[in-house]
Amino acid sequence: MTVMNGTYNFPSLYFETTRRCNLRCKICMSGSNVPEIVDESTKNELTYDEIVEYILKGGKDVGASQIGFSGGEFLLREDALDIVSAATTMDYEVSILTNGLLIDEDLLVKLKEIAGKRLVISFGMNSVCDSKISEETRDVDHGGVIEAIDLCKELGIRVHGVVNVGKFNVRDIDDTFQWLEKRRMTFNRSPFVPRNSGKEYFEEMRFSKEDMEKHIHPALRRHFNGYISYTPFFLPMSVHDEVSGGKVCNVTVPQNPSVGCWVGTWLGISAEGDVSPCATMIDTLVAGNLRERSMRDIVEQSEIFRTVLDRNKLKGKCGRCRYKLTCGGCRAMAYYCTGDYMEEDPTCFFEPEDESTVSEHEEETIANFKRYWQLAAVAKRLHEM
Helix, strand or coil: CCCCCCCCCCCEEEEECCCCCCCCCCCCCCCCCCHHHHHHHHHCCCCHHHHHHHHHHHHHHCCCCEEEEECCCHHHCCCHHHHHHHHHHCCCEEEEEECCCCCCHHHHHHHHHHHHHHEEEEEEECCCCHHHCCCCCHHHHHHHHHHHHHHHHHCCCEEEEEEEECCCCHHHHHHHHHHHHHCCCEEEEEECCCCHHHHHHHHHHCCCHHHHHHHHHHHHHHCHHHCCCCCCCCCCHHHHHHHHCCCCEECCEECCCCCCCCECCEEEECCCCEEECCHHHCCCCCCEECCCCCHHHHHHHCHHHHHHCCHHHCCHHHHCCCCCCCCCCCHHHHHHHHCCCCCCCCCCCCCCCCCCCCCCCHHHHHHHHHHHHHHHHHHHHHHHC
């Protein structure tokens, strides 16, 4: 959908619950491990009827076709299957992000009966390397995740990996991506951020621009299945327009396909109905609440969305970068490191003088992007058969 005259298209929604499922780790991608916080938040969670009205129907009003459920552990909601059923009935593709502890054959069969080919089970992980198993990360349960992935594959359910990236796993990140790719799993990386239980570990655990240049970016470039969901992304906007068949954007944020930073492509929604342009900033960068304003009103009228959707307003080196529209820099890392979600990405190693500065990785990015586009189109046709 071409976005013009205030019409927005957000193909993906991300809704998280606060309910815990035996989270023994000190750090986690989202949600809190503090019982008092969880208990208080659970009391104020959106009800089933509110989720249908505000999120599912509201999402359709802004062009959403996919919804991801996470937390905490979404599957702990007593109405979880009913919510999945409602989403499927409304033609959403449903992704459930889980730590795998609740996954068994009976549950998967029920989910498959409800959602069919629209179902994706996403597994959060840090590393699959034995050397990284630690009481301080979610990897303590990685054996259960592997068993759950195998079970999904046996039942013909699509699987996806969400790799939380921080100082704790940058040296093994390539091995993890290889493991996922060998199993033909798509994946995306999510930066470790100071949400809830991760706040006191952020400065110690977050990756640096040196980690990005030496370990993370090379690994992401090598592994095709996670190709479009990372920054920095060195694709000229003219190439994106050429390959996608025309300028398809949310104001300035390219879609069809989305690349680089996904802020401006998806909406993050908290258990209590707060809406953010990124799921990793739900707690602190809130544009509005669905109990008070409609989804459309929030994305069209809030200052946060008006600003973040215009990448011409980016600051520092992101603002003068040749790739600011296709990459955008990680808005979450900019926000958590500087307090300004439009500041330059502090984890980016590219140092452009102005928009004429070309990255040494541009040609490789163009070639891989075109290849990705071709293979993704084939995969989509096969999935629809």
